[in-house]
Amino acid sequence: MESSSRQPAGFSDSKPRAPGRVVRYGGGLRALSLATLAVMTAGLALVFFYAPLEAEQGFLQKIFYVHVPLAIVSLCGFVLGGLFAIQHLRTRDQRWDMRSYVAIHMSLIFGVGTLITGSIWAKGSWGHWWVWNEPTLVSFLIVFLLYATYQPLRFAIEDPERQARYASVFAITAGAFVPMNFIAVRLSTAYLHPRVLGGTSNLPAPMALTFVVCLVAMALLYTTMFKYELTAKHTRAQLRALRRRLAGEDAPAGLSRARTAAPTLQPPATIGAGAAGRPG
Amino acid sequence: MRRTVAALLRKELLVELRTLESVPGMSLFAVTTFVVFHFALNRSSVDGDLAAGILWVTLLFAAILGVNRLFVADADQGGFDGFLLAPVDRSALLVAKAITLLAYIVVLELVAVPAFALLLLGPPLGQALPDLLGVLALADVGVAAIGTLVAALAVRTRARDLLGPLLALPLLVPIVIGGARATSPLLALAHPGAPAPRWLLTLGLYDLVFGLIAYAVFDFLLED
Amino acid sequence: MGAALLAELPALPLHTAGKYVAGAYVVLFALVLVYVAIMAVRLGRIERDLGELLEGGETGEASQHAAQELQRPESSGA
Numbered sequence: 339m340e341s342s343s344r345q346p347a348g349f350s351d352s353k354p355r356a357p358g359r360v361v362r363y364g365g366g367l368r369a370l371s372l373a374t375l376a377v378m379t380a381g382l383a384l385v386f387f388y389a390p391l392e393a394e395q396g397f398l399q400k401i402f403y404v405h406v407p408l409a410i411v412s413l414c415g416f417v418l419g420g421l422f423a424i425q426h427l428r429t430r431d432q433r434w435d436m437r438s439y440v441a442i443h444m445s446l447i448f449g450v451g452t453l454i455t456g457s458i459w460a461k462g463s464w465g466h467w468w469v470w471n472e473p474t475l476v477s478f479l480i481v482f483l484l485y486a487t488y489q490p491l492r493f494a495i496e497d498p499e500r501q502a503r504y505a506s507v508f509a510i511t512a513g514a515f516v517p518m519n520f521i522a523v524r525l526s527t528a529y530l531h532p533r534v535l536g537g538t539s540n541l542p543a544p545m546a547l548t549f550v551v552c553l554v555a556m557a558l559l560y561t562t563m564f565k566y567e568l569t570a571k572h573t574r575a576q577l578r579a580l581r582r583r584l585a586g587e588d589a590p591a592g593l594s595r596a597r598t599a600a601p602t603l604q605p606p607a608t609i610g611a612g613a614a615g616r617p618g
Numbered sequence: 619m620r621r622t623v624a625a626l627l628r629k630e631l632l633v634e635l636r637t638l639e640s641v642p643g644m645s646l647f648a649v650t651t652f653v654v655f656h657f658a659l660n661r662s663s664v665d666g667d668l669a670a671g672i673l674w675v676t677l678l679f680a681a682i683l684g685v686n687r688l689f690v691a692d693a694d695q696g697g698f699d700g701f702l703l704a705p706v707d708r709s710a711l712l713v714a715k716a717i718t719l720l721a722y723i724v725v726l727e728l729v730a731v732p733a734f735a736l737l738l739l740g741p742p743l744g745q746a747l748p749d750l751l752g753v754l755a756l757a758d759v760g761v762a763a764i765g766t767l768v769a770a771l772a773v774r775t776r777a778r779d780l781l782g783p784l785l786a787l788p789l790l791v792p793i794v795i796g797g798a799r800a801t802s803p804l805l806a807l808a809h810p811g812a813p814a815p816r817w818l819l820t821l822g823l824y825d826l827v828f829g830l831i832a833y834a835v836f837d838f839l840l841e842d
Numbered sequence: 843m844g845a846a847l848l849a850e851l852p853a854l855p856l857h858t859a860g861k862y863v864a865g866a867y868v869v870l871f872a873l874v875l876v877y878v879a880i881m882a883v884r885l886g887r888i889e890r891d892l893g894e895l896l897e898g899g900e901t902g903e904a905s906q907h908a909a910q911e912l913q914r915p916e917s918s919g920a
Contacts, residue, residue, distance in 0.1 A: 382867075396859055397859040397860060397863060398859040398862055398863060400863045400866075401862065401863055401866040404866050404867055404869075404870050405866065408870070427835075427838050447873060447877070448873075450873070451869055451870060451873050454866075454869045455866040455869050455870070458862050458865050458866045458869070459862070459866065461862065462858075462859060462862035462863075480788050480791050481788070483787075483788045484785070484788035484789065487781065487784045487785050487788075490777070490781060490784070491771070491772075491775065491781055491785070494775035494776040494777050494778075494781060495774070495775050495776075496776075500774075503838055503839070503841070504771055504775075504839065506838070507771060507835045507838050507839055508771060508785070510831065510834075510835055511767065511789070511828075511831055511832075511835065512789075514827060514828070514831050515788075515789055515828075518792060518823075518824055518827055518828075519788075519791065519792055521820070522791070522792035522795050522796065522820055522824070523792075523795065525795075525816055525817075525820060526795045526799055559874070563874075563877060566881065570881065570884055573888055574884075574888065577888060577891055577892065577895075580895060581891075581895060584895060584898065
C-alpha cells in the first residue's frame with residue numbers, strides 16, 4: 339500500500355522528553371489486536387450462523403455486514419484525519435500531523451475495500467459492476483477520488499514543515515467535505531431500487547445486532563492497524579536516532595533523504611541538522 | 619480589512635485588464651468546448667438534463683483554467699512575500715482573490731451562456747433567464763471560494779497545474795450536482811419549470827460551509 | 843428449518859450468491875493479509891538494520907558504517 343520510495347520528509351519532534359522516559363507507541367497493541375480478533379470472530383459467527391436471511395436479496399445481503407462497516411469506518415477515519423489536522427495546526431506538534439497522515443492512509447485502504455465490496459454487491463444485485471443509483475457508493479467514490487490526491491499533494495512539497503501544514507489544510511477541508519458530499523449525493527439520487535443501506539432503523543433486531551458487532555469489529559481493526567502503523571514509524575525513527583548517535587562526529591552535515599510523502603518522527607537531538615530535508 | 623481587500627482587488631483587476639491573461643482564455647475555451655460537444659455528441663440542439671450537463675461541465679472546466687492561474691503571478695514574482703510583509707489581515711488576500719475569481723467567472727458566463735444559447739441550446743432562454751442567473755450566481759460563489767483555496771494550496775507545489783484540478787474537481791462535485799439539477803428544468807423543451815428549492819438550498823449551504831472553512835484555514839497556507 | 847427458508851427465497855440461487863459473498867469477505871481478508879505482509883517486510887528491514895548497527899558497534903566501525911547509512915537515501919516505507 340505504501341510505495342517503497344515514499345518516505346516521510348523529516349521534521350523534528352518539538353517537545354523535549356524528560357530524561358529516562360521512553361515513549362512507546364506500541365503499548366496497548368497486544369490487547370487491542372486480541373480484542374479485534376475476538377470481536378471480528380464473534381461478528382463473522384453472527385453473520386453466518388445467527389443473522390436471518392433477508393427476504394429480498396437472500397444470501398447476497400450478507401455482504402452488507404462487511405461493506406457498510408468498511409464504509410462507515412473509512413469515512414470516520416477521514417473525518418478523524420481532519421480533526422487530527424486541526425490539532426496539528428493549533429499546536430504545531432508534528433505528532434498530530436503523523437496521526438492525521440496515518441488516519442487518512444488507513445482510511446484509504448479501507449476505502450478501497452469499500453469500493454470493491456460495494457462493486458461485488460452491485461454485480462450480484464443488479465448485474466453491473468457499478469451502479470449510480472446507490473448514493474452511498476457514489477458519494478464514497480467522490481470522497482475517495484478526493485483523498486487519493488492527499489499523497490500526491492504531500493509528495494509535491496519538499497519542505498517538511500510546509501508539507502505538513504498544507505496537508506493539514508487539505509485534511510480539514512476534505513474532512514468537512516465528507517458529510518456535505520453525502521448530503522448532496524443523497525439528494526440527487528432517484529430511489530429506483532430499494533436500498534438495504536437505509537440505516538439500522540428498519541433492520542430486525544438480530545440483523546441490527548449482527549451489524550453493530552461487525553461495525554465494532556471493523557472499528558477495532560482500524561484502530562489496531564492505525565496503532566500498528568504509528569508504532570512502525572516510531573520504531574523506524576528510533577532506529578535512525580540510534581544510527582545518528584553511533585555516527586557521532588562523523589555524521590554528515592545535512593541528512594540526505596529522498597523526497598517523501600509522509601511524515602517521520604525525529605527525536606530532538608536532530609533539531610537543526612538537516613531539518614530542511616534536502617532532496618536525495 | 620475592507621480597505622486592504624479593496625486595494626488588493628484593484629490591483630488584481632488592473633493586472634488582469636492590462637495583461638488579459640485569464641478571462642479571454644477562459645471564455646474562448648468555453649465557446650470552443652461547445653463546438654467540441656457538438657461534434658462529440660453529434661447533436662445540433664440539446665435540452666433538459668443534457669443541456670444542463672453540458673453547460674455546467676464547460677463552465678466548470680473553464681473556471682478551473684482561471685483557478686490554475688490565480689496565484690501564479692504571486693508565487694513566481696514574490697507577491698506572497700510582499701503581502702506578508704504588509705501589516706494587514708492575511709485573510710484579506712483570500713477575500714480579494716475569491717472576489718477576483720468570482721469576477722472572472724461572471725465575465726466568463728457573460729460570454730459562455732449566450733454562446734451556449736446560440737450554438738447548442740434548443741429551447742429559448744428568455745423566460746428562464748432570471749432563474750438561471752440566480753442559480754449561476756449561487757454556484758459561482760461556491761466555485762470562487764473553493765477555487766481560491768485550492769489554488770493557494772496547489773500553487774507552491776511541484777505539479778501545480780495538475781494538482782489544482784485534481785483537488786478542485788471532487789470538491790466541486792456537489793456544486794455541479796446542485797447547479798445541474800437546478801438548471802435542468804429551466805432548459806426543458808416542453809414546459810420550462812422553476813429550479814427545485816432543495817438544490818438552491820444545497821448550493822447555498824455548501825457555499826456557506828466552504829466559505830467559512832476557506833476563511834479559517836487560509837492563513838495557514840501563507841506562513842512562510 | 844434452514845432448508846425450508848432457503849427454498850422460499852426468490853433471490854439468486856445459493857451457489858451464485860455464495861460466490862459473491864465469499865468474494866466480498868475474501869477482499870476483507872486479503873486487505874488485512876496484505877497489510878500483514880507489508881509489516882513483515884518492514885520488520886525484517888528493522889531487524890536487519892539493528893543487526894548491522896550492533897555488529898558495527900562490536901567491530902568499532904560504528905561511526906563509518908552509520909555515516910554511510912545516513913548518506914544512503916532511505917528507501918523503505920516505514
